[in-house]
Amino acid sequence: MVANLNHRARSHRLAGIEPRTEVELADGNQASAGDTIITRHNQRRLAVSGTDWVKNGDRWTISRIRRGALTVRHATTGLTAVLPAEYVADHVELGYASTVHTAQGLTADAVHGIVNGHEDRQMLYTMLTRGRRENHLHLVLEPAESVDAVREQCALPGLEEQLTAIQILDEVVARDGAAVSATTTLGRGRSWSTQLHDASVRYADAVTAGATRVLGSGWDDALEAAGEGPLPWLPAIPADLARDESWGPYLAARVRHVEVTAQGFLNHLAGTTPTATATEGGRHPAWIVRYADVLGDLHDTVALWRAALGVPDDDPRPSGPAVNDPIAARFQRHLLKQLTDRYSDSVRRWHEMIIRRAGIPVQDDHTRGEVIELARMLDTLHRRGHDARRLLEQALTRGPLPEGHPVAALSYRVRKLTRLDPLLSRRASASHVDPSELSL
Numbered sequence: 001m002v003a004n005l006n007h008r009a010r011s012h013r014l015a016g017i018e019p020r021t022e023v024e025l026a027d028g029n030q031a032s033a034g035d036t037i038i039t040r041h042n043q044r045r046l047a048v049s050g051t052d053w054v055k056n057g058d059r060w061t062i063s064r065i066r067r068g069a070l071t072v073r074h075a076t077t078g079l080t081a082v083l084p085a086e087y088v089a090d091h092v093e094l095g096y097a098s099t100v101h102t103a104q105g106l107t108a109d110a111v112h113g114i115v116n117g118h119e120d121r122q123m124l125y126t127m128l129t130r131g132r133r134e135n136h137l138h139l140v141l142e143p144a145e146s147v148d149a150v151r152e153q154c155a156l157p158g159l160e161e162q163l164t165a166i167q168i169l170d171e172v173v174a175r176d177g178a179a180v181s182a183t184t185t186l187g188r189g190r191s192w193s194t195q196l197h198d199a200s201v202r203y204a205d206a207v208t209a210g211a212t213r214v215l216g217s218g219w220d221d222a223l224e225a226a227g228e229g230p231l232p233w234l235p236a237i238p239a240d241l242a243r244d245e246s247w248g249p250y251l252a253a254r255v256r257h258v259e260v261t262a263q264g265f266l267n268h269l270a271g272t273t274p275t276a277t278a279t280e281g282g283r284h285p286a287w288i289v290r291y292a293d294v295l296g297d298l299h300d301t302v303a304l305w306r307a308a309l310g311v312p313d314d315d316p317r318p319s320g321p322a323v324n325d326p327i328a329a330r331f332q333r334h335l336l337k338q339l340t341d342r343y344s345d346s347v348r349r350w351h352e353m354i355i356r357r358a359g360i361p362v363q364d365d366h367t368r369g370e371v372i373e374l375a376r377m378l379d380t381l382h383r384r385g386h387d388a389r390r391l392l393e394q395a396l397t398r399g400p401l402p403e404g405h406p407v408a409a410l411s412y413r414v415r416k417l418t419r420l421d422p423l424l425s426r427r428a429s430a431s432h433v434d435p436s437e438l439s440l
Helices: 002-014 085-091 121-127 148-153 165-174 182-190 192-225 247-270 286-290 296-309 326-340 345-358 365-383 388-396 406-418
Strands: 036-039 043-047 059-066 069-074 080-083 092-094 108-115 131-139
Touching (some): 131 165, 192 326, 247 296, 326 365, 345 406, 365 406, 388 406
Parallel strands (some): 108 131
Antiparallel strands (some): 059 069
């Protein structure tokens, strides 16, 4: 992709003019005087000054071409160097476009970044901080190649789903690419939550793969009708699949593994304090503090769900992001409804006011849950003496809300106005004022 973008950028620069002299570069592109290039190999023998030399990642502008060798000027220092023809052919590329890793440390007036959904949040941050004046993102919504070949090999959930731009960015931001030490990796691997997540994912993938291959076109209906599996949101093994001599014993072993790890996780919960549950290290996870007043007997169920789904400890949403699997989605909706039903009348009044004033369409239980969270925040601010209604009005007057995640945007504005998130303060009282005290 980088070579293709470089070719198009150069064609745009030339605007149809044919250069008198060109040279072929290592990426297969042609270059001429005036082109921006990048060197991709350290070569101390190619001196730029008494203390500097040609390095990997340096950008240059071509001044002259002679017998395949290039006289170039450094983009930052303005110093000149001569790149031999052999070095040019092996280690020089056009420099208009680059990967994120190559662009680290570089800046430009305007940057256009291409995101295909496989990046992590560290890469996205680097991409969006290269432009001094403008930073633009271009999201790839259509796969470059057909997934038919992959689907023939193994039909798994998600292959037929078309993600929106917001969903792609959600996945990128949620993906952490930071380096992790061996000690941390070992600790995470030994934790019951990690083992439960791994066991749940492997069972879900295995039972889906087995159903598609053994049961044929009606595999999805068979999973729906199979009932509850090793966890309430995982399907049981369909009877015809369980009788298969290859898949039956294998899936039965997967079921036992999920059950053992789930019981181990619950036993771990029983032996820890509530505030040490999710981190297994004694810190206070945001979700436990945030929902301390409504969890009650749902504490273990929510903790089990979060561990099995791999919801990060710092995700403040009670059940994490919305899931796509229909069976799991039903359980998630039911869980959120149980939590929502435990809120006080004052929170419900704030909930109605937010929907009415912001005009946010509550089309699903997940969005309704986000509105409830904002209502709880405003209710807590009201109890602390803030003019919560004025804060909401100020947040709404700061411009239209985005189509994607409008509730999250509104919550961010309220937090920014108050400089804190009241729901994460342990000093907040779990009680609520009487609804009659509110004049909404």
